[in-house]
Amino acid sequence: MHADLGSVEWRQSQSKCEGLAATLGLELVTVRRKAGGMMERWQTRWDNNVARYESLSCVKLILPWSTPSMRFCTSELKSAVIASELKKRFKGQEIINVTGIRREESAGRKKAAVAKDDPRLAQKNAAGITWNPVIEWTIGEVKAAIARRGIELHEAYTKYLMTRVSCVFCIMSSAGDLIASTTCPDNQDIYRTMVELEATSTFAFQSNNWLGDVAPHLLGSELADRLALAKEAARVREMAEARIPEGLEYQQGWPTRRPTLDEAAIIADVRQTVAGAVGLSASYLDHHSILDRYDELLAQKFAKTPAVPVQLIGAMQRDQMAFGF
Numbered sequence: 476m477h478a479d480l481g482s483v484e485w486r487q488s489q490s491k492c493e494g495l496a497a498t499l500g501l502e503l504v505t506v507r508r509k510a511g512g513m514m515e516r517w518q519t520r521w522d523n524n525v526a527r528y529e530s531l532s533c534v535k536l537i538l539p540w541s542t543p544s545m546r547f548c549t550s551e552l553k554s555a556v557i558a559s560e561l562k563k564r565f566k567g568q569e570i571i572n573v574t575g576i577r578r579e580e581s582a583g584r585k586k587a588a589v590a591k592d593d594p595r596l597a598q599k600n601a602a603g604i605t606w607n608p609v610i611e612w613t614i615g616e617v618k619a620a621i622a623r624r625g626i627e628l629h630e631a632y633t634k635y636l637m638t639r640v641s642c643v644f645c646i647m648s649s650a651g652d653l654i655a656s657t658t659c660p661d662n663q664d665i666y667r668t669m670v671e672l673e674a675t676s677t678f679a680f681q682s683n684n685w686l687g688d689v690a691p692h693l694l695g696s697e698l699a700d701r702l703a704l705a706k707e708a709a710r711v712r713e714m715a716e717a718r719i720p721e722g723l724e725y726q727q728g729w730p731t732r733r734p735t736l737d738e739a740a741i742i743a744d745v746r747q748t749v750a751g752a753v754g755l756s757a758s759y760l761d762h763h764s765i766l767d768r769y770d771e772l773l774a775q776k777f778a779k780t781p782a783v784p785v786q787l788i789g790a791m792q793r794d795q796m797a798f799g800f
Contacts, residue, residue, distance in 0.1 A: 476504045476560065478553040481512015482668070483642040486661040487630050498626060504564075506556045513548055513642060514668060517541075521676050528749075531759040531768045534724045534742070535716050536749055538678035541646050548646070558595040558603075570596040572605045577612050584610075635659050644669060646681055650689075657690035666693060674701040677709040677753050708752040715748040729776040730769050739765040 477492040489505065496503035508516070521539035528536045541548040561570050572593060578585045589610055596603020609617070621628065631637040635655045639645075643662040644653060656662050670687040673680055680686035687694060687702040694702065720738045722731060734742060739762035746765075750757040759765050 476506060476557050478557055479505050479507045479512070480548070480552050480642060481507070481514060482665050483513040483644065485629065485631055485640065485643055485659075488640075491629050495626065498624065504560060506560045508552050508556055513552055514665065516547070516552065517669075517672060521672065525755060529755055529757045531746075531757075531765065532728070534719060536712060536753065536755075539672055539676050540678060540680055542682075543647060546646075548642070554595060558593075561596060562598055567598055567601055569601045570598075570603045572596055572603070574605060574607050575609055576607050577614075577617070578610055579612075579614060631656075631659075644680070644686060648681075650684070653686070653689045657693060663693055666690065667695075667698065670694060670698060670702060674698065674705040677705045677712055679709070711752040712749050715745045715752075718745055725772075730772050733769050733773060734766065736762060736766070739763075739769075 477489070479489065492503055492505070510516070510519070517539045524533070524537040524539065527533045557572070561572065576584050576587060578587070587607060587610060589608075590604055590606045593603040593605040596605070612620075627633070629640050631640040635658060637652050637655050638649065639647075639652060641647070643656050643659070643665060648656070657666055666686070666689075669680060673685060673687055685702065685706065687699070691699055718741055720734070720741060723734055723738060723742065725731075742765050743760055743762050746757055747760050749755070750760070759768050
């Protein structure tokens with residue numbers, strides 16, 4: 476199975492999967508997220524995060540990108556859609572999902588089990604298992620197995636000398652791989668699209684590493700100028716948000732306490748600064764409206780909190796507690 480992530484895929488990936496399936500005499504099933512590919516997911520996430528910030532449904536502006544600790548790119552666009560397709564094809568049956576991950580590939584995969592129960596694949600009265608049969612293989616063993624089959628490697632490896640092939644520009648990519656990917660003409664349009672989102676959002680693609688700095692000669696003067704402005708806006712945003720008093724960021728989408736009047740004034744000033752720097756149409760820009768918004772959200776949180784039954788203490792129990800028995 477191949478999960479196609481749309482415009483962020485290497486152009487050759489689909490045809491390589493088709494050729495591999497034909498060589499092995501197996502059916503290729505290609506799955507895609509119905510709501511769009513990876514770029515669409517990032518753009519939608521940004522739009523949603525802007526709306527949340529403008530309505531004070533979050534305290535800090537949230538980035539559009541996936542991160543190493545928040546890889547919804549893998550969970551939503553690969554694992555989830557593959558699991559869904561497998562359960563449709565094999566209703567009521569036990570499913571074994573075979574992957575090609577190896578311990579050499581990362582610190583996280585170094586600790587992975589050879590096989591484990593996979594609740595994403597489980598169905599009524601039928602278990603789901605993920606099996607990693609080549610997890611102990613070295614890269615040399617992988618290449619030898621490919622050579623024995625007479626299979627040619629992806630051009631990302633052979634022509635562009637990538638060390639790892641995933642999306643054309645990945646949040647996990649090394650600086651060298653990002654540079655190598657920009658040399659492929661097929662990847663340059665999506666490169667500019669991704670830099671556009673950096674410029675719009677003021678968030679670098681990889682923490683403090685701006686994708687636009689990888690191949691600035693591909694941007695054009697207008698986008699290069701916008702990126703320079705975005706970097707300054709990011710600096711202003713980060714400095715402003717560093718002033719937010721402790722304990723006022725939301726937990727699981729809800730405030731944990733009401734700000735003081737002075738704290739609300741600080742939040743108002745921060746929101747004015749961030750909205751101006753990033754170009755947002757934010758509401759709740761004065762301390763009174765911010766206090767009202769916190770009160771509104773705290774009331775909603777309280778209304779959603781299930782009641783906890785309390786057993787009242789009778790006279791006999793009070794007497795027993797008073798005398799220590």
